[in-house]
Amino acid sequence: MVELTEKFARLESQIAREKGEFTLFALFMREDVPDRWDLIISAPWVAEDKQGAVDYLVAQIKSRLDAGVLTHLSRIVPVDPQDAAVQDLNRAIQVEHGNVEVNDSNFFGLAIKRAHIITSKSPPAPATR
Numbered sequence: 844m845v846e847l848t849e850k851f852a853r854l855e856s857q858i859a860r861e862k863g864e865f866t867l868f869a870l871f872m873r874e875d876v877p878d879r880w881d882l883i884i885s886a887p888w889v890a891e892d893k894q895g896a897v898d899y900l901v902a903q904i905k906s907r908l909d910a911g912v913l914t915h916l917s918r919i920v921p922v923d924p925q926d927a928a929v930q931d932l933n934r935a936i937q938v939e940h941g942n943v944e945v946n947d948s949n950f951f952g953l954a955i956k957r958a959h960i961i962t963s964k965s966p967p968a969p970a971t972r
Contacts, residue, residue, distance in 0.1 A: 847915060848942050848959045850908050851882070855961050856940045858903060863888045866924040866933060868962040874954035879917035883951075885929045893921040928952075936963045 848870065855868040867885035882900070889896040897919045904912050922929050928951045936943050938960055945958040 847880075847912070848961070850912065851959075852940060852942055852961050854903060854907055857907065858900075859940070859962070862886070862899075864964075865889075865962045866964060867922065867929050867960075869932075870959040870961070871950060871953070871955050872957040873917075874956050876917050877956055880915055882916055882919045883922060884919065885922040885924050885926070887924060889921045890923045890925075896921050922951075930965070932960075933963050933965045936960050938963055 851868075851870060855865060859865055859868075863886055865884060865886045867883055869883045870880040871883055872880055884896065884900065886896075900919050901913070904910075924930075932950060936945070939962050941961065943960040943963070945960065946956070948955050948958060950958065
């Protein structure tokens, strides 16, 4: 698992430099799917086009990691940065381009066996004029 987490941490950092920072980038292993991971992504650019963001992530995983990594994922879940659950997680865990492991918890109303939070931070405040 360490190798998979490190691969996703590198991928997150590369994509953040290219597309913009994430407010949340995490791998969740749900209790009901104990052998696959959900990739949870949240960023302003993700919220603008969720399906486009998922397609982009799949392409990046295939080209930068390898297509086999996709077999470890059950789904990619794009979430709006303004979602209350994202904001709650941003307040509880602050990390950027790292790895905070959480076991036996509840996120987004789901029982999570294991989670690797790679980035969790509040989005920047909009510029005021």
